[in-house]
Amino acid sequence: MKNLLKFYLFLTAFFLAVTCVQAQTTSLPKKESNIDLALGMGENSSFSYALSWNTSYGMFSTNKFRLGYGLRFSGFTGSDLNYITAPADLTGDDATIDTLLVNSPHTMGLSALVNLQYQFSSKFKLGFNIDVIGLGFGSSSDATFISSENTGQYPQTLESSPSSFNLLLVGDNDLGQLKSEFYIAYALSEKTWLRGGMDMTFSEYTTAQELTNANDRFRAKPVMVFLAISYNPFTK
Template identity: 85%
Template sequence: MKNLLKFYLFLTAFLLAVNCVKAQDATIPKKEANFDLALGMGENSSFSYALSWNQSHGMFSSNKFRLGYGLRFSGFTGSELNYITAPADLTGDEATIDTLLISNPHTLGLSALINLQYQLSSKFKIGFNIDAIGLGFGSTSDGRFISSENTGQYPEMVKASPSSFNLLLVGDRDLGQLKSEFYVAYALSEKTWLRGGMDMTFTEYTTNQELTNANDRFRYKPVLVFLAVSYNPFN
């Protein structure tokens, strides 16, 4: 929450600065495509990375509001992370939320993404993107199952693997690994943009057996700060 507040303060200050900049207007293309490399960092040695391709299309006569789509390969790692009960029908009650402690998680995802963007000037733009549907994968890890209801009928140590299917359903109904970014971007050149902002890479593990409340899915929802470079070779 503190990281998110810092980002909103940063974004407000950034937009105020942009309003003070008298950048020369330039023709904004109707369609453009770029390749993007992003790296993020957060608490508990959390680290995210992503390589993506996306294409955007200008809307209305100005082309400043842009709608885009693409494909993103992403990864997430951390240290001693508590993954909590994931299914939406269980997260509404604290009594049905359990914990799976994974010492060294590493999850991967390959998903189609949606991108919304607004170009403030020839030098600045803001945007949001999110994974919509795809595949999750990664190595199997040992997890420590923590539950007040476990009186011996469930093992304390279980095997867990990254959930294999990613699907955006909004909130706790989401499945698998889904990455989203809120960002501001600055044009370093005609072809290259520098992006920065908040990265939320929600990751999920599925255990090799059902545990309390017939649940086998556990999710971790970090907030990270990221930087990225976007390059448009076709511009």
């Protein structure tokens, strides 16, 4: 994963160097809307997918700095993943962190997102987006509870389900499944963009009963690389 991150940083630096010497020949649109399909991969057979609708608006006279919003349906799967204690009031102390081993996790979310972009030219842009609020869902899964304090008062194997509410509160205060992407994008045509970069998805499960420290929420934070294709149906 570290090598992938280094490669991505190299690509970012390369594209920035190229765009710094390119002349701006085409005026940038004030408003853009697009449909976007993204697929990501990471360690432990981690896989993410997302379908979104995004609208962005150019700011200031150049329209290079862009703010936007959208709606995203996303999913995350993996294999034998460790989900650790999620609540922020417990994660600050190693003694209060437990582990939930989920054999075949599959969490999904439907959330509103915000998007920030800087468009260097008609061909290249750099951006970041993140889910803000929405709903989480997915299939229930049997999980293994791992805790040094479990001396029989808690079941070792128990049912868990994806957390049902997604809310961006920053860091470990977050709730549910939230996806964020840092990306570079290249225009294949006037209507079509190719995006690539880093995907961080917060995937969260809620157990059927409270466990140690009265906790029932566990989270995985995989970092993946992704590719996406964006299409603007309104570009003439």
